[in-house]
Every structure is written in structure tokens, then in C-alpha cells.
Amino acid sequence: MPTIAVYGATAYTSREHLLPYLINHADSASYTLILAGRSKAKLDALNESLGKAGADRRSVVATTLEDAAGVAALVGKSDIVINFAGPYQLYNAPALIDACVTAGKHYLDLTGESHYVANQVVPKFDFAAAKSGSVVIPMSGFDCIPGDLVIYHGLRTLQNKLGKGVAFAESTNFYEIGGGISGGTLASVSAAAEAEEKTDISDEWILTGASVTGPTPRPQLVYTPPAKVPNVPSYGAFFVGYIVNRTAIRRSWYLSRMTHPGPAHADNVPNGVAPSADFGFEPRHGDHTVFKESLAGFGKVRFSNSITAALVSLSFFVFAGLYMGLKFVRDLLKPYIPPPGTGPTKEVCEKGFTKITNVSVSDGDKPVAVVSRYDGKGDPGYYHTARVLAESALSLVLPAPKGTALPPLAHVGGVLTGPSALGMVLVERMRIHGVATITSEIVEVGAAESKKDI
Structure with missing residues (x-):
């Protein structure tokens, strides 16, 4: 069963929109969740507030992105990591991307900082991600x-x-x-x-x-x-x-x-x-x-x-x-x-x-x-973004809807985009789930x- 880690889980868009959507999703029995972030106390409180539905498929991991061993351990438990800890250029997102790429795990975030992606993501991680099979998709919400x-x-x-x-x-x-x-x-x-x-x-x-x-x-x-x-x-x-x-x-x-x-x-x-x-x-x-x-x-x-x-x-x-x-x-x-x-x-x-x-x-x-x-x-900025992000993650870790398949680049890896990595799988998943x-x-x-x- 695949595991989705949500780093910065206590962020507004995560706690109010993404996590409730994933917990109550029709496919929720097909994956487990890790709520991750810096404060264990806040993560425990969030986990408690999310209720009993799917509680046995949720766990909590506290680590900072400056803790290389902690980040590696989190990524090692996950199949895909969704990062909410922005602005990304200020909160050491490259450390999390690097851990995902090294381990061949997938990574999504909501950055709207294209200059940061151009300077710190594409040149540093595109080739390495293609080598390890890691799919990295920055800007995975309403942007873009x-x-x-x-x-x-x-x-x-x-x-x-x-x-x-x-x-x-x-x-x-x-x-x-x-x-x-x-x-x-x-x-x-x-x-x-x-x-x-x-x-x-x-x-x-x-x-x-x-x-x-x-x-x-x-x-x-x-x-x-x-x-x-x-x-x-x-x-x-x-x-x-x-x-x-x-x-x-x-x-x-x-x-x-x-x-x-x-x-x-x-x-x-x-x-x-x-x-x-x-x-x-x-x-x-x-x-x-x-x-x-x-x-x-x-x-x-x-x-x-x-x-x-x-x-x-x-x-x-x-x-x-x-x-x-x-x-x-x-x-x-x-x-x-x-x-x-x-x-x-x-x-x-x-x-x-x-x-x-x-x-x-x-x-x-x-x-x-x-x-x-x-x-x-x-x-667009919250409700819809969270659902697009969730379905993007699920497109990578769950079987494709009937009649669809992930584009070939999804099986290669790299710093990709929604269409190039997810294609009609995402289109169909969004239709099926409203x-x-x-x-x-x-x-x-x-x-x-x-x-x-x-």
C-alpha cells in the first residue's frame, strides 16, 4: 500500500482542504498518510482533530528540513511527498527534493516561485531525478x-x-x-x-x-x-x-x-x-x-x-x-x-x-x-488547488483509471509538469472524483x- 507524506501538514491548505479530502476520498483505503512537520505537538493535535475516519492509516513524523537524517527517514517511509512548507526558497525545500530524488521517490509542491524552480530545482535535480526514477512536479496546484x-x-x-x-x-x-x-x-x-x-x-x-x-x-x-x-x-x-x-x-x-x-x-x-x-x-x-x-x-x-x-x-x-x-x-x-x-x-x-x-x-x-x-x-487558491494536488499525487501512486496510462516520462522521472507526468490519468481522475x-x-x-x- 503506497504512503503519502504531507510535509507542512499543519499549513492552512493542508489541514483545511487537502487532508480532509484525502481522508474522505473514495480511494482512501488504498493508501496511508504521514503527517509531517517541525512540531510534534501541533502534528498530534492536527491528527486528533481529523477524527477517527482512517486514523489507523495515519501516522505523525516530526523533523526539520535542516535535519538530513530526519528528512531521509521520512522519505524512506514514503512513496510520494507533498510539501506545503513555503515560501519554498526560504524554507529549505531543496533538502526535501534532494532526499526524494536520491531515494527515487516522488515529490510535489505548490510553489509559485518560477525563478526558484529555474535556479534551484531544474538545474540541480532534473538529471538526477531521471536517473533515479523520481518524478518531481513543482507548481502542482492552481499554479500551474x-x-x-x-x-x-x-x-x-x-x-x-x-x-x-x-x-x-x-x-x-x-x-x-x-x-x-x-x-x-x-x-x-x-x-x-x-x-x-x-x-x-x-x-x-x-x-x-x-x-x-x-x-x-x-x-x-x-x-x-x-x-x-x-x-x-x-x-x-x-x-x-x-x-x-x-x-x-x-x-x-x-x-x-x-x-x-x-x-x-x-x-x-x-x-x-x-x-x-x-x-x-x-x-x-x-x-x-x-x-x-x-x-x-x-x-x-x-x-x-x-x-x-x-x-x-x-x-x-x-x-x-x-x-x-x-x-x-x-x-x-x-x-x-x-x-x-x-x-x-x-x-x-x-x-x-x-x-x-x-x-x-x-x-x-x-x-x-x-x-x-x-x-x-x-x-482556485485553496479548495481547488488542494484537490488538484491530491489527485496529482494519487495519479502517481494508484492504478490508472480504465483507458488511461501515465505518459512515458512518468516512468523515467525528472523535473516534470502536470501534462508531461500525469496526462490523461489526471484528467480522468479529476472527472471521476468531481x-x-x-x-x-x-x-x-x-x-x-x-x-x-x-
Whole structure:
């Protein structure tokens, strides 16, 4: 029976959302849980508060991430570790990743710090993880799996119909979200602003390696779909999540284009899923795809015209420039920002929503459009994030749903992404367990009706 360790188990998103979800999950009898963190007293209190359901399948481990022997012992008892102890660059997350990679165990976290992933995770652990078979997926919540996965689903739909020779020329996500403010996310933003080790966060290619690069679309005041199709948002404002999401999306693009896992690790791929030049059943991105994201609505407000979208974008740019650029502004606002480990009530989280409409247009002489829709339950930052994270972990340690299989890279390892490691297994698990549905349809550019719904 696989064991899932949750480090930083007393963090708000863990104790209020992830752990209750895992304890009451339909598959809960198929795995055991370790509640881990620094304080045994707090962990024991948390374990007691979670009730008697599944109590015989839960245990507590107290260790700090500075205690190498303690971390190794925790990882040795686990098949996968979920890390909530952020901001990750400040709380020694690399020590936990290193232990997982060394032991060939899997690792997930919720970091939104793409500069940290570029500087301290990909260059240090990607090759070693591929060598040991460890799957490392940073940014495994709302940042950045939903937007990445909806693109994956749309591309898969396109290539299932028209073949691997066609790909997306341009792909734009339109987000409509509702929910509370995340103290942990804001703490990560502050950590990024004050980080001593800087990476250009305006560069979407920072997770692809120095040898692979290309143009990064400039921020826009107003976003529109890349193709004229019905029943999609007409306008969008700049979306703050795009700054992080595009780096993960671009890494998925990069990983999809690898011709094979590599001769040094080919023996890690089990019989029946040996990769071909294009990963067999997995979609492959084209050479010059342009990715964009925008915010089409927040709460009950929809940005139905270009003026509204432009004003929202301008407001964000002014605030972001002041907050990221001036320490005294961050200090001034600090008393009004929820601290890490806090969040809105469960009722607020449950009433939230996470919706994405992706509009993509294919390359080639006769382009078609693909419209994909991601419909997720709950607010993005807490309720939905916890469930996406949980199903991502379960995708790696439990049998795949009928008709699905993990992508070949999941059997090789490395610093991966949701689509490249989990693919349709995660899509189907989220559908089965009521977390989110993803649908895609191919339409003629400018057409009024869909040509195919998959």
C-alpha cells in the first residue's frame, strides 16, 4: 500500500482542504498518510482533530528540513511527498527534493516561485531525478496545472483527429475565477520581490534550459481570442497568474518535443509503454507555438468590453510595479495582507469557482480552432488547488483509471509538469472524483458550430 507524506501538514491548505479530502476520498483505503512537520505537538493535535475516519492509516513524523537524517527517514517511509512548507526558497525545500530524488521517490509542491524552480530545482535535480526514477512536479496546484492541462487536452484532441503533423500556432487561456485571497501566494510574491538570487521572471523560457529559447509575448492591456469562434470570452485583461503559468506551459512544450527519454534511462520505461519518436499516444507541440493567458472575469464581474479589460490591466500594472519594486510599499501593505497559513472560510472556498476557456488555432494552410473548457469546483487558491494536488499525487501512486496510462516520462522521472507526468490519468481522475471536467471541440475558424466534440 503506497504512503503519502504531507510535509507542512499543519499549513492552512493542508489541514483545511487537502487532508480532509484525502481522508474522505473514495480511494482512501488504498493508501496511508504521514503527517509531517517541525512540531510534534501541533502534528498530534492536527491528527486528533481529523477524527477517527482512517486514523489507523495515519501516522505523525516530526523533523526539520535542516535535519538530513530526519528528512531521509521520512522519505524512506514514503512513496510520494507533498510539501506545503513555503515560501519554498526560504524554507529549505531543496533538502526535501534532494532526499526524494536520491531515494527515487516522488515529490510535489505548490510553489509559485518560477525563478526558484529555474535556479534551484531544474538545474540541480532534473538529471538526477531521471536517473533515479523520481518524478518531481513543482507548481502542482492552481499554479500551474489547470491552464497547462487544458492546453494539453486541446492539443490531444486536435492530433487525435488530424494527426501529429498539425499543432497549435497560438493558444490563449481565458480565466474566470472566484474565491478568497491566499496568504501563502502573497508571501511567495513578496519572497520573489526580495530574493537575492534573481532570474528574469518576464522570460517564459526560464524552465527550458539555456539552449532552448524564443520570443516572449509582451504584456497586453486587452486580450482577444486568436480565432473567431462562438461562445468564448471576447475580451480579457492581463492575468497575474500568467507570469508563473507560462513558464510551466513552456516547459510542457519543451518536454513534449523530446524525441525519447534518453538512452541512459530507457530501461526505466516499463514494457508496454516504450516511447516512440513522439511519445506514442502523447501529443507533441509544434515549433513556434505562442502561448497567452488572460483574466476574463472575477467573481460576478465579466469583462465584456475592451475598455473594462484595459482598465483592469492598467490597475494591475500600476499596483504590481509599486509592490514588486518598492520595499516600503510592501512594508506599508503587510499588516493588511493575510499571513501564510491563513485563508477564507470553507463556505467561501466552496462557493468559489475555477473556469478556463482555451482558444487555440492550428498551424498549416487550413487552420482550425480548438475550444477547450476547464470547469473546476471551488475557489482556485485553496479548495481547488488542494484537490488538484491530491489527485496529482494519487495519479502517481494508484492504478490508472480504465483507458488511461501515465505518459512515458512518468516512468523515467525528472523535473516534470502536470501534462508531461500525469496526462490523461489526471484528467480522468479529476472527472471521476468531481474535481474538474475538461472538454475540447474542433471548430472551423469563423464557424458557428463545432465539427467534433471529444
